[in-house]
Amino acid sequence: MGIIHTLLLSCKKAVALLDQGTVVPLSPIERLQLRVHMGICKGCGAYKHQSELIDHLLENRSRAEAFDTKALEERINLRLPG
Amino acid sequence: MSKKTGSSNTPTLSRSESDISSWVDKYTQDLLRYTKARVKDLSVAEDLVQITFVAAWEGRERYAGQSSIRTWLFSILKNKLADHYRKAYRDPVLHRTEELEIERFADNGGWLPEHRPTEWSMDALQEAELLEEHLAHCLQGLPPHWRAAIEMKYLRNVDAKEICQELGISVTNYWQQIHRAKLKLRDCITNQLQKRNH
Numbered sequence: 001m002g003i004i005h006t007l008l009l010s011c012k013k014a015v016a017l018l019d020q021g022t023v024v025p026l027s028p029i030e031r032l033q034l035r036v037h038m039g040i041c042k043g044c045g046a047y048k049h050q051s052e053l054i055d056h057l058l059e060n061r062s063r064a065e066a067f068d069t070k071a072l073e074e075r076i077n078l079r080l081p082g
Numbered sequence: 083m084s085k086k087t088g089s090s091n092t093p094t095l096s097r098s099e100s101d102i103s104s105w106v107d108k109y110t111q112d113l114l115r116y117t118k119a120r121v122k123d124l125s126v127a128e129d130l131v132q133i134t135f136v137a138a139w140e141g142r143e144r145y146a147g148q149s150s151i152r153t154w155l156f157s158i159l160k161n162k163l164a165d166h167y168r169k170a171y172r173d174p175v176l177h178r179t180e181e182l183e184i185e186r187f188a189d190n191g192g193w194l195p196e197h198r199p200t201e202w203s204m205d206a207l208q209e210a211e212l213l214e215e216h217l218a219h220c221l222q223g224l225p226p227h228w229r230a231a232i233e234m235k236y237l238r239n240v241d242a243k244e245i246c247q248e249l250g251i252s253v254t255n256y257w258q259q260i261h262r263a264k265l266k267l268r269d270c271i272t273n274q275l276q277k278r279n280h
Contacts, residue, residue: 010187010190010191010192011187011191011192011193012186012187012191012192013191015261015265016258016261019257019260019261019264020257020261022235022260023235023242023253023256023257023260024242024253024257043193043198043199043200044199046199046200046201047199047268049201050199050201050202050268050271050272051264051268053213054217054264054267054268054271057210057213057214057217058217058232058236059236061119061120061214061217061218065115066111066115067111067114067115067118067124069110069111069114072110072114072128072131072132073106073107073110075128075132076106076110076131076132076135076136077103077106079132079135079136080102080103080106080135080136080139081139
């Protein structure tokens with residue numbers, strides 16, 4: 001029983017570990033717990049995919065829209081000598 | 083004014099005053115797009131771009147020509163953005179905007195049925211632009227200090243410990259905020275995608 005309880009994470013803990021792992025390294029036992037949980041839980045699997053996709057989007061985003069920067073450029077030039 | 087365009091690996095910087103205004107002309111749009119994707123208000127983004135150019139002008143002696151001007155300007159901008167997030171993070175007024183957190187989990191830690199994630203439709207994944215739009219919208223809805231915490235993660239190419247020192251919080255506190263922000267962003271994007279399908 002002991003070992004089963006060590007290995008089984010709740011979904012709440014599992015998704016927290018997923019995001020924790022993107023900030024700090026997880027311990028070997030945490031990584032194992034996560035692997036076991038992810039192997040059987042579809043909901044958390046979907047969370048993982050989406051969390052990774054959000055990471056990717058956050059890292060690579062740049063607004064496609066073009067801004068009218070004329071006024072800003074003038075304002076900046078006023079602040080610079082010349 | 084003639085601008086030196088020597089071999090690309092050794093960019094030379096003439097210190098004439100007209101050079102900086104040619105940078106303004108050339109890079110304002112790129113810098114502003116990058117910044118506006120990362121802060122809430124256009125006016126704040128514009129101010130950050132402005133102080134970047136002023137700092138570049140003041141620090142022009144330090145530009146050693148080992149990187150392109152664009153890279154150099156972006157490195158200054160990222161420092162200014164980091165300052166901005168640190169300030170936003172520590173702002174007690176912003177901190178007071180308490181986030182009413184919804185409960186997504188049952189007492190045993192399992193997902194409540196209506197909150198259990200399901201895969202986004204494949205169509206959504208192929209529409210990267212649409213997802214980006216939803217993300218931009220959903221970032222606006224984050225509490226300011228969560229947004230600052232999550233922005234720091236992608237801006238600063240440094241150890242989490244260093245970010246935590248800058249923000250004055252523990253590593254646990256930091257990843258918990260990242261996690262809460264992620265949960266909220268995921269909910270929000272899911273809702274946006276559903277709204278579009280109806």
